[in-house]
Amino acid sequence: MSDALPALAGRGIRLRPLTQADAADLFDVFSDPRVMRYWSREPFRHLDEARRLVEDIEAGWRGDTLYQWGIEPDGAGRIVGTTTLFQISTAHRRAEIGFALGSAWWGRGFARAAVERLIAHAFETQGLGRLEADVDPRNAASLGLLERLGFRREGLLRERYRVAGEVQDSVILGLLRTQWTPP
Numbered sequence: 001m002s003d004a005l006p007a008l009a010g011r012g013i014r015l016r017p018l019t020q021a022d023a024a025d026l027f028d029v030f031s032d033p034r035v036m037r038y039w040s041r042e043p044f045r046h047l048d049e050a051r052r053l054v055e056d057i058e059a060g061w062r063g064d065t066l067y068q069w070g071i072e073p074d075g076a077g078r079i080v081g082t083t084t085l086f087q088i089s090t091a092h093r094r095a096e097i098g099f100a101l102g103s104a105w106w107g108r109g110f111a112r113a114a115v116e117r118l119i120a121h122a123f124e125t126q127g128l129g130r131l132e133a134d135v136d137p138r139n140a141a142s143l144g145l146l147e148r149l150g151f152r153r154e155g156l157l158r159e160r161y162r163v164a165g166e167v168q169d170s171v172i173l174g175l176l177r178t179q180w181t182p183p
């Protein structure tokens with residue numbers, strides 16, 4: 001096992017491991033109410049939450065339960081979001097994917113490039129056969145991105161989350177290695 005997640009080069013971006021030096025940039029992303037509108041938890045309020053997230057990411061990597069990369073656009077010199085493989089099941093060769101980008105960076109293709117690269121890594125390097133995503137049905141940007149990349153809607157789970165007093169449904173989407181076309 002290497003001592004960190006590999007850095008992965010994509011189109012105009014790099015996926016790279018996160019360290020405590022990224023905590024302030026992670027805080028920017030996960031304290032942004034527009035980013036967190038359909039998230040399964042409320043926005044961060046304190047920088048310490050971002051520091052704890054880095055600790056959880058490091059522990060997740062060591063335990064092979066969660067792989068979370070920073071998304072760094074070429075030339076930006078900082079991370080502007082993250083993308084994640086979690087709920088990893090080696091036995092069933094599947095995992096769930098997640099992604100978030102600071103709202104100042106939306107609409108420039110960075111999320112698409114990042115998730116495209118993550119999918120290729122999951123299928124080609126990690127040997128997974130199925131990826132899943134769990135999205136609020138009102139989250140048009142996330143659904144649009146996933147469907148653009150070949151994910152199909154597989155079902156609606158009702159009243160799956162309660163966040164800040166609001167009940168949220170989930171659309172479950174899936175992408176199979178056998179139906180995936182490499183970019």
Ligand SMILES: CC(C)(COP(=O)(O)OP(=O)(O)OC[C@H]1O[C@@H](n2cnc3c(N)ncnc32)[C@H](O)[C@@H]1OP(=O)(O)O)[C@@H](O)C(=O)NCCC(=O)NCCS
Pocket residue numbers: 034035036038039098099100101102105106107108109110111112113134135136139140141142143144145146148
């Ligand atoms: C989802 C998110 C990462 C998309 O970021 P983005 O910068 O707009 O994405 P990109 O510019 O890379 O766009 C990629 C594709 O997403 C889709 N998309 C983006 N915004 C969309 C919108 N508002 N409605 C429909 N589709 C949209 C499009 O298919 C687009 O491809 P195209 O431009 O070739 O048509 C961003 O909105 C975000 O961080 N949202 C908050 C966090 C979140 O909800 N994460 C997912 C939890 S399940």
